């Protein structure tokens with residue numbers, strides 16, 4: 001109930017929780033005083049004596065003022081107890097995701113992260129602001145009332161107090177069922193969120209293939225499963241509230257029954273009887289209210305389990321990477337698969353020198369992009385060694401790695417905004433001149449001069465640009481980043497041949513001063529690379545220069561010849577060499 005780890009997240013909350021309980025207690029004392037004032041008038045009225053109106057009126061007025069003030073102050077403290085939790089948790093989740101880096105999606109889904117950080121933290125607000133103060137108050141209030149009623153009728157006070165623990169006992173029984181049910185509820189909730197997000201992202205594709213109706217039905221089925229589990233949760237909550245009500249009302253009735261029998265026997269007077277009757281419900285109200293908060297708090301606790309599981313995920317070490325003259329990337333005997341039982345790379349060894357162009361070629365599906373994925377720290381789940389600047393990549397912080405290696409691939413994301421804001425993502429300090437130079441290099445400057453220059457509007461995902469323009473803007477952005485290693489993964493696909501040639505000129509110039517890795521289907525782009533690695537079904541089957549590979553690597557020669565045939569058929573004829581095998 002009192003989760004130490006949750007409490008340690010916002011240590012200042014405990015003070016506000018205690019203040020809330022204190023003000024609630026002042027409210028209870030005011031209530032007792034109010035009942036005292038009313039009962040003294042009623043008892044005097046029944047006895048036919050002089051009415052203590054002046055004393056009762058001043059007591060009631062003071063009690064009412066006390067109730068109003070304590071209610072306002074306890075609400076204020078309750079708000080203070082909960083106000084930090086959302087901020088603290090969301091900040092922790094955000095920072096954790098940054099530290100996990102691109103590999104985070106291997107461990108949890110985006111929908112899961114969104115749900116725990118939005119709804120999960122909302123429910124924890126109730127846990128801190130309402131449930132925890134109520135938990136303490138629900139113990140304090142019956143003990144106070146017991147002490148007050150004991151002198152009037154110890155028997156009634158004992159009976160009333162004896163019924164109070166039955167409510168937490170009911171809560172404990174419900175908690176056992178609730179824990180399992182709520183964990184299933186959250187699983188289905190995140191599953192539904194996942195499906196929804198995916199369908200939304202792929203909506204255009206679903207529409208094109210008229211597959212949206214089938215997806216709609218699948219989502220309906222998932223939503224129905226979620227509805228059923230939600231109803232089960234609600235039913236469990238309602239049933240437990242009914243049980244708690246029966247215990248509370250039964251306890252009050254038992255206490256009143258004892259007091260009534262004592263009144264009939266003449267062992268207590270009317271004042272004592274009325275005092276007990278009017279305060280008996282107060283014994284149970286705090287516990288009963290605790291029961292109502294309990295369900296929201298339980299939901300929050302279930303979410304906190306997921307939040308802590310996320311916060312506890314192993315993260316890459318925080319060592320920064322110091323660039324040195326010998327900086328490069330090397331893979332030594334790397335074996336990797338995205339799924340268990342399916343190897344995508346097998347014993348891959350390759351070296352990327354600190355300066356120069358390294359190319360990776362191979363048939364579709366041979367594992368080229370997977371090598372780029374690992375070079376960018378996309379996964380830790382490989383066997384073998386990957387060294388960046390001579391250090392194991394696992395020991396390099398995500399931030400350092402991101403500054404060191406930049407990847408441009410098909411569909412690199414463009415943000416809604418302007419050309420300037422998209423370029424600033426890579427380098428916030430870049431001047432207009434630097435931005436224009438990068439755009440010039442990426443063969444996009446002429447087009448943008450005809451538009452609104454750096455202020456040209458870019459729609460979300462770059463949807464108002466052609467595929468080639470999108471790609472060229474992504475290349476310009478990468479050039480601005482000032483990284484040490486550039487990985488161009490099919491970065492010039494989607495681009496007309498003329499622009500492709502211009503970009504490849506820039507890539508070649510870049511490789512004179514930086515480390516450049518080029519992954520390209522089009523071998524003409526890598527003919528002048530310093531070293532070419534040939535991948536075949538996840539294995540390196542050749543390494544050398546273009547000329548050397550044509551002679552010594554049949555897989556490369558096959559690829560080259562088939563591309564030459566295709567391009568001469570299309571009338572391209574861009575290649576200067578053609579060998580006969």
Ligand SMILES: Nc1ncnc2c1ncn2[C@@H]1O[C@H](COP(=O)(O)OP(=O)(O)OP(=O)(O)O)[C@@H](O)[C@H]1O
Nearest residue numbers: 338339344362363364365366367368369370371521
């Ligand atoms: N995210 C992923 N999850 C599971 N399998 C994947 C994933 N990405 C790639 N693969 C699989 O890994 C293998 C290698 O894919 P990869 O994209 O590295 O090849 P590639 O040589 O770059 O291909 P292409 O030239 O067509 O882009 C393929 O069999 C592919 O199905």
